Amino acid sequence: MTLTEELIALESSLGAHNYKPLDVALVRGDGVYVYDVDGKRYLDCLSAYSAVNQGHCHPRILQAMIDQARKLTLTSRAFHNDQLGHFYQEIAELTGAHKVLPMNTGAEAVESAIKAVRKWGYEVKGVEKDRAEIIVCSNNFHGRTMGIVGFSTDPDARAGFGPFAPGFKIVPFGDAEAFERAITPNTVGFLVEPIQGEAGVIIPPAGYFTRVRELCTQHNVTLILDEIQTGLGRTGKLLAEQHEGIEADVTLLGKALSGGFYPVSAVLSNSEVLGVLQPGQHGSTFGGNPLACAVARMALKVLVDEGMIENAAALGPYFPDGLAGIKSNHVKSVRGRGLMLAIDLHPEAGGARQFCYALRDKGILAKDTHTNTIRIAPPLVITKQQIDDALEVFSSVLAA
Incomplete structure (x- = not known):
């Protein structure tokens, strides 16, 4: 053998x-x-x-990880650290975000966005308690947690794991008219991938996201773009949304946010959406830890500095x-x-x-x-x- x-x-x-x-x-x-x-x-x-x-084992990211690991790796969010604020500043300047919520895995970022957008729906939009709806697309892939697989259309992802949480509507990907028909006064968000990666790199028709952005603005619906695979240069733009010149209300990043060294993800949004989260209502022991922040800061820096x-x-x-x-x-x-x-x-x-x-x-x-x-x-x-x-x-x- x-x-x-x-x-x-x-x-x-x-x-x-x-x-x-x-x-x-x-x-x-x-x-x-x-x-x-x-x-x-x-x-x-x-x-x-x-x-x-x-690229694998990028030397500058590796050195940033080693340097930070020698000093401080984890404080929890019970205390401040010297890396988190700089991470916020640098990712906000790069992406145009106004507020940042740091997490670990991509699925955690998705779950965090769902929680924040539902709370926004109740406290800001005025949706009746426990009636908030989020629209998603068929053949989506946003992770493997219980909340996420509940709105998957993949039989392998769903079978044997129910019952699932309500509050989601599924429409065909790339069909703006179907999305418009699904919107109700209880719709608080539209969670969608700019390109469906796991489904087989499915690209929507030209103009789809322009129309989606218009509809979300018209109906006061938060546009949540899952850029965990498509973001950070993969499609030839920093964010895939830039191909149609739009801006999401909530952007989700992960994967390449650490260059493959460490699980780091982030929810990027504004004060209106992320401002609804108050102390004790959401968090993560490892989210925003100094090691993760140091690695992510360098991962973003080399992406830009080296023209990737x-x-x-x-x-x-x-x-x-x-x-x-x-x-x-x-x-x-x-x-x-x-x-x-x-x-x-x-x-x-x-x-x-x-x-x-x-x-x-x-x-x-x-x-x-x-x-x-x-x-x-x-x-x-x-x-x-x-x-x-x-x-x-x-x-x-x-x-x-």
């Missing part, structure tokens, strides 16, 4: 089987590359679902154009924005997973989703030459 097989067997025997990863055991990462236990190098085309936008967003914008069209040019009977379509891409395969191709294994064998790690789709999201530090190298591998695999 190889070391890889031993490690996979150990996970299988002792771990809950709630994931089905590709059979590769990674031990090291550097920039766009990861290495397995046997020393084989792979081009990472997943970036831990966009948590590693800045501009790189995603410049190379964004190049990668999908190259993929679309591959002559293959298996490929149905290629789509993407920035460096958030997907290849849809014809059902007759036999599923995307076998192609992901073939890519692995040739030194590229990508991930299948929804049976017939390959997701591609390399770190934003990728170069044109590295994309050319990847295209050669994709061509050989997809044309086989």
